[in-house]
Amino acid sequence: MAAPPQPPTFPSAAGVARAISSMQDTLLDAAFKGDLPLLKRVVWVLDNGMGCPREAVEAARTDGGFSALQLAAANEQLEVCRYLAGVLRVDVDAADDKGRTPLVYAVMSEKIAIVKCLLDHGADPDKADEAGLTPLHSAAGIGDCEIIELLLAKGAYVDPIAEEIGTPLHLATKEQQVGAMKTLLKHNAYDEDATMGKIAKLKSSPIKAIENKDYFSATMWYTKVIEHDPNDATLFSNRSLCLLRMGDGQRALLDALDCRGMRPDWPKACYRQGAALMSLKDYKNACQALLDGLKLDPENAEEMGCALREAMESLKISKGDTKAT
Numbered sequence: 001m002a003a004p005p006q007p008p009t010f011p012s013a014a015g016v017a018r019a020i021s022s023m024q025d026t027l028l029d030a031a032f033k034g035d036l037p038l039l040k041r042v043v044w045v046l047d048n049g050m051g052c053p054r055e056a057v058e059a060a061r062t063d064g065g066f067s068a069l070q071l072a073a074a075n076e077q078l079e080v081c082r083y084l085a086g087v088l089r090v091d092v093d094a095a096d097d098k099g100r101t102p103l104v105y106a107v108m109s110e111k112i113a114i115v116k117c118l119l120d121h122g123a124d125p126d127k128a129d130e131a132g133l134t135p136l137h138s139a140a141g142i143g144d145c146e147i148i149e150l151l152l153a154k155g156a157y158v159d160p161i162a163e164e165i166g167t168p169l170h171l172a173t174k175e176q177q178v179g180a181m182k183t184l185l186k187h188n189a190y191d192e193d194a195t196m197g198k199i200a201k202l203k204s205s206p207i208k209a210i211e212n213k214d215y216f217s218a219t220m221w222y223t224k225v226i227e228h229d230p231n232d233a234t235l236f237s238n239r240s241l242c243l244l245r246m247g248d249g250q251r252a253l254l255d256a257l258d259c260r261g262m263r264p265d266w267p268k269a270c271y272r273q274g275a276a277l278m279s280l281k282d283y284k285n286a287c288q289a290l291l292d293g294l295k296l297d298p299e300n301a302e303e304m305g306c307a308l309r310e311a312m313e314s315l316k317i318s319k320g321d322t323k324a325t
């Protein structure tokens with residue numbers, strides 16, 4: 001007598017998970033080794049007719065969070081990268097556990113064809129890892145001028161700042177990558193030493209003009225220096241003085257207000273504001289500005305106190321003139 005037919009048996013959930021995990025490992029291994037035919041077969045199996053091969057690939061990760069695209073980029077597997085990024089359209093900016101993208105690994109492998117492939121398929125040239133390092137930092141650190149040029153041509157920012165490293169130019173300088181330094185400087189990377197030297201030279205020019213009582217030229221020079229160093233309150237204070245000497249009280253007041261906004265506790269900023277207001281015959285507010293300055297620096301009663309007394313006297317006279325009128 002024939003045995004009765006047995007009901008079909010189905011794999012357990014744990015068994016299915018193990019099978020998927022095994023197939024994902026095979027996929028990642030194929031991506032790393034550049035075995036494109038095997039990779040395509042595994043993708044087909046993992047997709048299981050769902051029509052979502054991209055999602056099937058993106059779900060596969062190593063313990064450190066490496067994706068198939070990262071592994072292929074790191075091991076210089078151009079055809080696999082083209083298939084993953086160009087055909088399946090996987091996320092080209094998916095990062096590992098350290099925030100590093102496939103583009104970073106492509107840069108580090110110095111395979112410019114893969115770098116170009118990723119950029120052509122939308123990779124972000126400015127995406128930083130958890131330390132703030134961008135692909136341009138990586139290229140500068142290894143001194144690959146060709147990749148630096150490509151990243152910049154694709155819109156990478158030349159001066160991204162990583163907290164502990166600084167800009168790509170800083171890193172290239174630290175690593176003594178002379179070619180990378182020249183390439184970055186050619187693209188107007190910020191050279192702190194050169195810029196500070198230029199600013200110092202510019203600052204000497206208006207001082208000479210003031211000594212010659214050429215306040216117009218001094219104002220022009222201060223304007224040029226401020227373009228390079230817009231956060232120096234002293235420059236606004238000095239330009240305010242020059243404008244006041246030229247009889248332009250309104251612009252002198254604007255510079256004094258900018259100066260005081262940057263350094264609200266600086267007595268000279270109050271003095272400049274008071275002097276500009278006096279020239280505009282706003283004696284009430286001039287008294288207040290000069291009084292603020294005297295409070296900040298009570299020991300400097302000679303200059304500040306004298307200006308305050310003059311402002312108070314002018315205010316008193318102006319009120320008298322108003323009453324007489």
